[in-house]
Amino acid sequence: xxxxxxxxxxxxxxxxxxxxxxxxxxxxxxxxxxxxxxxxxxxxxxxxxxxxxxxxxxxxxxxxxxxxxxxxxxxxxxxxxxxxxxxxxxxxxxxxxxxxxxxxxxxxxxxxxxxxxxxxxxxxxxxxxxxxxxxxxxxxxxxxxxx
Numbered sequence: 001x002x003x004x005x006x007x008x009x010x011x012x013x014x015x016x017x018x019x020x021x022x023x024x025x026x027x028x029x030x031x032x033x034x035x036x037x038x039x040x041x042x043x044x045x046x047x048x049x050x051x052x053x054x055x056x057x058x059x060x061x062x063x064x065x066x067x068x069x070x071x072x073x074x075x076x077x078x079x080x081x082x083x084x085x086x087x088x089x090x091x092x093x094x095x096x097x098x099x100x101x102x103x104x105x106x107x108x109x110x111x112x113x114x115x116x117x118x119x120x121x122x123x124x125x126x127x128x129x130x131x132x133x134x135x136x137x138x139x140x141x142x143x144x145x146x147x
Contacts, residue, residue, distance in 0.1 A: 013057060013075055014054070015053050016053070022034065025067065025069055026069075028063070037063060040059075055075075060074045061144070070082060101115055
């Protein structure tokens with residue numbers, strides 16, 4: 001996995017900072033409530049808080065999914081706070097492409113694959129980015145199954 005694709009897994013997430021953002025953005029206000037959301041026991045969470053001072057990325061992911069928060073917000077404090085806001089297209093041209101793609105998919109669902117292939121051929125850097133993103137997601141899922 002590339003250095004860029006692995007950036008979340010190599011960073012140490014400061015427990016105090018992440019915990020403060022979670023309390024600020026959710027109705028989770030104590031370690032017992034956090035433990036219930038992430039499927040761990042209160043002593044397990046307390047031990048992680050007290051001994052290692054690191055907030056596990058898997059826990060941050062579970063909180064972000066349950067509360068619709070951006071994972072970047074939970075882990076690093078980067079705006080936007082809400083997950084949906086991070087995914088909204090900002091460029092009017094992107095909106096037009098999205099609308100056009102929806103239209104051609106209704107006519108022939110196979111056109112989506114055609115579009116993907118042509119887009120990746122035209123923009124190899126996008127194809128590389130998708131591969132890095134997919135590798136990071138696989139690593140995250142593996143980490144979740146181990147945890």
